[in-house]
Amino acid sequence: MAKCQVVRMIQTYLFQIMLHAALSGINRGPWWEIIPQELRLIFAIVWFFVNLLVLAVVLYLAGLIVVGVKRALFSDAFIISLLGTVLSTVFFLFIPYNLLALFLSVFAWLLLIKRLYETRWLNAIAVGILAMIIFLVVTILLALIFEILFIFERFSPFIILML
Secondary structure, three states: OOHHHHHHHHHHHHHHHHHHHHOOOOOOOOHHHOOOHHHHHHHHHHHHHHHHHHHHHHHHHHHHHHOOOOOOOHHHHHHHHHHHHHHHHHHHHHOOOHHHHHHHHHHHHHHHHHHHOOOOHHHHHHHHHHHHHHHHHHHHHHHHHOOOHHHHHHHHHHHHHHO
C-alpha cells in the first residue's frame, strides 16, 4: 500500500470514530471495531504520537506561563509527556488498585515537571493545573470548530463548575 493511501485510510477512520462518538446514542459497539484489524497497530502508533505531540505543546505553553522562557523548553516538555505517558501506562497496567495507580501517576507527572523545568513543587502543581485548563479550552475550541460540541452536553455541569 502506498503511504498516501495509508494516511487517507487513517484519516477516514479517525473521522468515523469522531462520527461514532457523536452518534453515541446509537449502540454500535466499541469504537475500535470500526478500524480494520490490519490497521489497528498503525492507528495506535499514530494516535500515541499525536497525543504525545499535543500534550508536549500544552505542557510547553503552561511551562512558559508559569516558570518562564529560560526554564521551559519544548524538548523538556516532550520528555515530560513521553515519560509521564509511559509511567502512567505502566502504573495502570501493573498496579491492581486504580486509586494507588492514579496517585503514583500524578506524583510521577509532578516530579517530572519539577525536575525538568527546575522548579518548586507549587510551580509544578501550577503547571499541571494550567496544562489541564489549556487542554480543556483547546478541546472545546476544536469541538466548536468541528461542530461537535453537543458531545460535551453530558459533562456540562462539570465544565460550568470548573469555569
